[in-house]
Structures are given as structure tokens and as C-alpha cells.
Amino acid sequence: MNSTGPNARNLLGIEDLDRAEIERLLDSGRHFKSVPPRKKLDALRGRSIVNLFFEPSTRTRTSFEIAAKRLGADTIGIQTLGSSLSKGESLVDTLNTLAAMNPDIIVMRHAASGAPHFLARHLSTPMINAGDGQHEHPTQALLDALTILEVKGTLQGLRVAIIGDIAHSRVARSNIHLLSKFGADIVACGPATSVSKNLTQLAPGVSLTNRMRDAVRDADVIMMLRVQLERQNVEVFPKSEYFRYFGLSLEHVALARPDAIVLHPGPINRGREISSEVADSQRSMILNQVENGVAIRMAVLEWVCSG
Ligand code: CP
Numbered sequence: 001m002n003s004t005g006p007n008a009r010n011l012l013g014i015e016d017l018d019r020a021e022i023e024r025l026l027d028s029g030r031h032f033k034s035v036p037p038r039k040k041l042d043a044l045r046g047r048s049i050v051n052l053f054f055e056p057s058t059r060t061r062t063s064f065e066i067a068a069k070r071l072g073a074d075t076i077g078i079q080t081l082g083s084s085l086s087k088g089e090s091l092v093d094t095l096n097t098l099a100a101m102n103p104d105i106i107v108m109r110h111a112a113s114g115a116p117h118f119l120a121r122h123l124s125t126p127m128i129n130a131g132d133g134q135h136e137h138p139t140q141a142l143l144d145a146l147t148i149l150e151v152k153g154t155l156q157g158l159r160v161a162i163i164g165d166i167a168h169s170r171v172a173r174s175n176i177h178l179l180s181k182f183g184a185d186i187v188a189c190g191p192a193t194s195v196s197k198n199l200t201q202l203a204p205g206v207s208l209t210n211r212m213r214d215a216v217r218d219a220d221v222i223m224m225l226r227v228q229l230e231r232q233n234v235e236v237f238p239k240s241e242y243f244r245y246f247g248l249s250l251e252h253v254a255l256a257r258p259d260a261i262v263l264h265p266g267p268i269n270r271g272r273e274i275s276s277e278v279a280d281s282q283r284s285m286i287l288n289q290v291e292n293g294v295a296i297r298m299a300v301l302e303w304v305c306s307g
Pocket of ligand 1: 056057058059060061131140265266267
């Protein structure tokens with residue numbers, strides 16, 4: 001597990017985790033999923049968790065909050081507009097200020113790739129990366145793996161098509177690291193501007209294509225990505241043009257294996273990345289992913305606190 005801060009156990013990315021650590025978190029996630037949602041546990045009773053979000057979030061922020069509360073912890077939510085960052089305080093000073101109040105964990109999302117890694121080197125408070133720029137979103141990859149495993153039983157040998165704005169996607173990077181460690185065959189597909197050769201150096205078992213039909217053919221899992229409009233200086237494709245080449249329709253799903261499943265980390269842009277027919281179909285695991293997000297974040301919070 002990533003542990004850079006003095007005495008702190010952190011979860012900063014999937015890249016540095018080994019299979020045993022990932023399996024342990026997935027097993028723990030399965031356990032927490034089996035606990036009825038209304039049953040409050042006391043694993044983290046008396047602990048305080050700061051959720052520090054410098055970028056918008058619905059799923060990650062809310063599920064960390066619910067996960068912490070189910071474990072009996074107290075939570076404090078901070079967003080840029082409500083903090084002294086809007087008065088000119090630096091990120092390091094803000095984090096030192098929060099750390100001085102002795103929370104047990106800081107969960108942070110930030111637009112700058114590497115921001116939590118940088119801060120973890122200076123803080124003794126354990127940190128969890130809730131998404132850093134275009135770099136990693138480790139809890140998303142863990143909840144995606146749990147979702148796939150619930151249906152497929154294994155990751156080994158699965159053909160997983162990851163489709164969309166890969167260059168800007170921390171979800172893609174974390175998933176490529178995780179799926180590759182478990183022997184999945186990954187095909188990355190997107191516009192030429194979004195699929196570069198260095199993706200194949202990220203992890204073994206990654207192939208590239210710009211053709212949607214080639215990517216989805218015989219796929220076991222189709223993982224769609226959100227177009228990261230906030231990370232593009234100019235919109236690379238107008239909405240309808242993007243859907244024409246890289247949007248997932250029922251016609252594409254028909255090319256995949258008969259039991260193929262469709263994932264999307266959300267928020268989904270209907271008619272840009274995915275058609276409503278697919279998003280609302282039996283193949284779609286989108287809400288299963290959201291549900292699994294709570295269990296996985298319970299597992300991660302407990303693990304980090306026990307370090
Ligand atoms: N998947 C995901 O990170 O969603 P949010 O931006 O809503 O947290």
C-alpha cells in the first residue's frame with residue numbers, strides 16, 4: 001500500500017498496490033456489502049474524517065461520507081468555495097491547518113495530478129486519493145473490479161474495452177493498472193488525440209484502436225468513460241459528432257459477447273458517450289457501481305485507519 005507520509009498509511013493509487021493488497025480490499029468490500037445498510041458499525045467510532053473536494057463530485061464525495069458514517073466515524077466536508085483557499089491560502093497551508101486539528105484521515109480530490117502524493121510526503125495524517133487530475137482514481141477502479149467480479153467471477157482473461165477520452169481519464173489509468181495486474185486483456189479505444197502509444201507502456205496487456213467496432217467485438221466488459229470537458233482547452237468533438245464515432249449504442253453491444261456488461265463511472269452524458277437505451281438496459285452496471293462504491297470506501301477507510 002502506498003505509504004509516503006511519516007507513519008501514515010495512505011491510498012494514493014492502484015499502481016503501487018500488489019495483487020494481495022487489492023484482493024484484501026475487495027474481500028473487505030464484499031464483507032461490508034453483506035452488512036445491511038441501516039446497521040451502523042463501530043469500527044471507526046470516535047474517528048474523524050475530512051472530505052476535501054476541490055472538484056465537483058456526487059458519487060465519490062457522498063459515498064465516502066456514507067461509508068464513514070456507517071463505520072461510526074464523524075465526517076467534515078470541505079469544498080473550495082467554503083474554504084480559505086478562496087481567500088488566497090496555499091494548498092499546503094490549508095492541509096497543514098487541517099492536519100493540525102488531528103483528523104484521522106483526509107480524503108482529497110484535486111484537479112492537479114500528483115497533488116495528494118505531494119501532500120502525503122509532508123503530512124502525517126493518512127490520505128486517500130479521491131481522484132487527482134488525469135492521474136489516478138483508485139477507489140473507482142476498486143469498485144469497478146468488485147462490480148465485474150460479482151458478475152464474471154474472475155478478471156483473468158477477460159476482454160475489457162475501455163472507450164472514450166482516455167488521455168484525460170484517471171479512471172482509465174487506475175483501471176488499466178488494476179485489470180492488468182489480474183491478467184485482463186485491455187483494449188483502449190478513443191479519438192486519436194486521446195489514445196497515445198504510451199498507454200501500452202502503462203501496464204502489460206493493453207492494445208489500442210481508434211475503431212469502436214474493433215474494441216467492442218467479443219468484449220466481456222465495455223467500460224465507457226466520461227468526456228472530460230473540464231480538462232480540454234477546446235472541445236475536441238461536438239457532442240453529436242463524438243457519439244457518432246465513440247458513443248455506445250445497442251448496435252455496438254450486440255457485437256460484444258452475449259453476456260457482456262457495460263460500466264460507466266458517471267456522471268454519464270446521455271447521447272454523448274452512451275445512448276439511453278444502453279444506459280438503462282439490463283447490461284448496464286452503472287448503479288451497481290454506485291452501490292459498490294459505498295462498500296469499497298468502507299473497506300478503504302477501515303484499512304487506512306488500521307495502518
Ligand atoms: N465516478 C466519479 O468519480 O463520480 P463523481 O465525480 O460524481 O465523484
